[in-house]
Amino acid sequence: MLPVMTTVQDPTPLQELALPEVADHRRRRDPEARPQQILDAAFHEFADRGLAGARLDDIAKRAGVAKGTIYLYFPNKEALFREMVRGTLIAAIETAEQTRDETASDSAEMQLRQISVNWWRFLRADRFQVVQRMVLGELHHFPDLMQFYADEVVARGRRLIGAVIARGTARGEFRVIEPDAAARMLSALTMMHSIWCSRRQCFPALANASDDDVRNELLDFYLHALRPDHTVVSVGLSSVERHDL
């Protein structure tokens, strides 16, 4: 009765063929795998349309699944978003912690440089950029997710860096500085630059620099701020007026 009764093997896989990851899961039973398939699809849709803009139909289509199936695994769109973010962040954390375990190195400066290589790689990955955009743009509607992000990503990363700073100070490599504040400064520099690097067209200064260039520039600047303050001891070369602190 209906105009076109689309059967299972209908001959209209137009866009589907263009998209890389649309496997045909139809009627293939593998319920264990379903949530992750859906979350992966959701990641991409949320990535380029945001929470409000993403359509469940599109997520379903991308996952190779019917819309109803999504509701077998997630109570609603918001929960799907929540789990997608949480899942992505957890992957990110694990990357970061693996990084830490790999650096039982020598000097604090060296350790910082080593950590920042991996940390930067992580910040610059698509996966993180997408979450970052959502965190900044939409996550204030989800206070608990925001808190989760603050605790499990920001604070954890900061603790990691803070420990290295403290060690560097103790060894006399770095000046005396509150480790938490110092870690925050590094976060700020890298976070913001990772965002700007994703919008290179807009920022001529970054357009010609590679990711690695930017990271080095960042770290050189940062390490300068951490160097012990010799000015009091050293020869009075510069006659700069010293204002208050």
Place this chain on the structure above:
Amino acid sequence: MLPVMTTVQDPTPLQELALPEVADHRRRRDPEARPQQILDAAFHEFADRGLAGARLDDIAKRAGVAKGTIYLYFPNKEALFREMVRGTLIAAIETAEQTRDETASDSAEMQLRQISVNWWRFLRADRFQVVQRMVLGELHHFPDLMQFYADEVVARGRRLIGAVIARGTARGEFRVIEPDAAARMLSALTMMHSIWCSRRQCFPALANASDDDVRNELLDFYLHALRPDHTVVSVGLSSVERHDL
């Protein structure tokens, strides 16, 4: 015919009375003022709901105007958003430039401190925070607006700071450093911290610090990174291994 024919003086100004700025413009002729009234209302609605979340009906209600009236002045919701952002940013730029003109001061450090007081105040104002959130979260859907933001806010601010840095280097106050890069570092530090300060609940370290505390902490750190590098000249006090650059 209709159930409740809401006349002009109907007795249900429930929320209206609570809201501060809902004047009754109905039928009062002042077409010159209309666009700005609407943009102001739009600012508030976009602020707490984002582009997708804001409802034209609510904007109209807040502006004390009927929905149709909005369409007399703006072709659609997107254009309204566009103009709202552009208008807000222009106001921001004017604030920043007024700041620059006020500082014909002495040392570069002093000038930097002075500029950063006003710059920080501007970054921390609601008006900017809202735009910032949208820029980071939704503006990638509007490449031309993004470009406008990059050129007229980011680049302009950077040029301003860059000039001060260059002057400081010339005077021997600061070490030799690429002014543009140095300006970018300051932007990164302040931008990111301004965001974090708006989410204080999430960041224990900032929870107990006032805006001014944060600004000072930031600037002290930053100026440290700009100090001339005396280590080569000075007494070899610290036996830190010097790795590559």
Place this chain on the structure above:
DNA sequence: AGGTAAACTGACTGGTCAGTCATTAACTCG
């Protein structure tokens, strides 16, 4: 084979909301 449960489907519903337009109010000027 036949039966049953679990997995999955997609047409449908109901609510929401951007954008329209016929109508009305206010103002102007002859």
Place this chain on the structure above:
DNA sequence: CGAGTTAATGACTGACCAGTCAGTTTACCT
């Protein structure tokens, strides 16, 4: 005052889409 013009209104339309559920398919058992 009343004819004409401009400003403003808000009920309505049509599209869109989250979420539902009656029905279908598959897997797995006797």
